[in-house]
Each structure stands twice: as structure tokens, then as C-alpha cells.
Amino acid sequence: QLQLQESGPGLVKPSETLSLTCTVSGGSISSSGYYWGWIRQPPGKGLEWIGNIYYSGSTYFNPSLKSRVTISVDTSKNQFSLKLSSVTAADTAVYYCARLVATIWFVPWGQGILVTVSS
Amino acid sequence: NFMLTQPHSVSESPGKTVSISCTGSSGSIASNYVQWYQQRPGTAPITVIFEDNQRPSGVPDRFSGSVDSSSNSASLTISGLKTEDEADYYCQSYDGSNLWVFGGGTKLTVL
Numbered sequence: 001q002l003q004l005q006e007s008g009p010g011l012v013k014p015s016e017t018l019s020l021t022c023t024v025s026g027g028s029i030s031s032s033g034y035y036w037g038w039i040r041q042p043p044g045k046g047l048e049w050i051g052n053i054y055y056s057g058s059t060y061f062n063p064s065l066k067s068r069v070t071i072s073v074d075t076s077k078n079q080f081s082l083k084l085s086s087v088t089a090a091d092t093a094v095y096y097c098a099r100l101v102a103t104i105w106f107v108p109w110g111q112g113i114l115v116t117v118s119s
Numbered sequence: 120n121f122m123l124t125q126p127h128s129v130s131e132s133p134g135k136t137v138s139i140s141c142t143g144s145s146g147s148i149a150s151n152y153v154q155w156y157q158q159r160p161g162t163a164p165i166t167v168i169f170e171d172n173q174r175p176s177g178v179p180d181r182f183s184g185s186v187d188s189s190s191n192s193a194s195l196t197i198s199g200l201k202t203e204d205e206a207d208y209y210c211q212s213y214d215g216s217n218l219w220v221f222g223g224g225t226k227l228t229v230l
Contacts, residue, residue: 037219047156047164047209047221060217063120096163104170104213105154109163 004110022097035100040093123222130228141210153193
């Protein structure tokens, strides 16, 4: 059964770069036809799509975050990563990674990781 | 930009039927598939409907989805409500131009 697990620091200082990794188990990140995505959820608020990556490195980003987001993939480790630069308190959220099926819907999701931006 | 609008909250009694709407801001919501996710407090979302009206294995047939082109909206309907259905529900779609969008979410209270 495919599982995803987010990892990284739970606390980031303002103006610094948030870095998270999603480890995929139970399947290959290089499986043809699947994108891999990042979604976030500020406390008490809704879901916001951040961006997607294909195992070849092709990426798509939310226009509202595009200037600050980098998503990369490491097929040898079966992982993909998120970097969000110049963070502020508004970037405090639970960050989820997920597989994108048929280029349309996200399943399964990781359990999520809370990242707090604070000095 | 393409947006999906949901009611902030809905409530209904156990055993009853409730529908949650998801209205597209532009174009035709029927042009691209709509998904619905259920999120209980402190947990990750799970899919209850994909591709407008398909249920993943393990999701009860009390959950159904539909799309109405005339109102440019999609709906999630839950029949025979149970207290365990109390959760936040999000619609989601792909606009066909490399933009994936979530609705703002609807809090379902079963009282």
C-alpha cells in the first residue's frame, strides 16, 4: 500500500527558507503517469495547492506562491522535496504531500507536518 | 483565476440527507472532474468522491456526487447521516491549465 510521510523542521524563522521532504514507500516515485504534490492548510483554514512535480522534474506551481517555491525530486531515494523561501507568519500551516492521480485528484495523502514560522 | 465556492457550514440530523454545493467561478465546472475530500479534526483529507461521482473502495454508498451544468456547480450528497460523518468537506478540481483548486471547505455538523 502506497504511503507518504512528510519530514522536516517544525519551526522556521521569518525570512528564512522552509524545507520539507516527502518519502514515498510501497511504490515507486518514478511510476509513469503520476505527479506528486504539496498542499498546505493554515490553522483553522482551508486547503491550498502549492505545486506538483513529475519524476522527470516537470513542475507546476500555484501562481500566488510561484516566486518563492521550489519542488525537486530524488528518484534514488524515492523522495520529493519542497522549499519555500522568505517565509512569514502567513506561511504557518500543516504541509501535506500527496500523489496526484490521473492529473486530477490527490490520493493518498501524508499525515501532514505542522510548520510554524516564528522567531 | 478559477475558484470554487462552498457554503461555510451545513447541519442536519442523524438519518437525514444533506447536500453540499461547490460552485465554479468561471467556465464550466462540467468541463473538468470534481473531487470531494472529507477531513476530520487533526487528520489528513481522504477522498470520498472522485471524477464527479465515483466512490473509492471503502466509501459507503451513502456518499454520492453530481454535477449540474446549468448552475455551474457540483454537489456532494450524504444520505442516512451518521454522527461519524461530522467533518469538513472540500471540493477540488483541475482547471485544465495547470492549476489545481480547492473550495474553501464546508463544516458539516450532525446534530
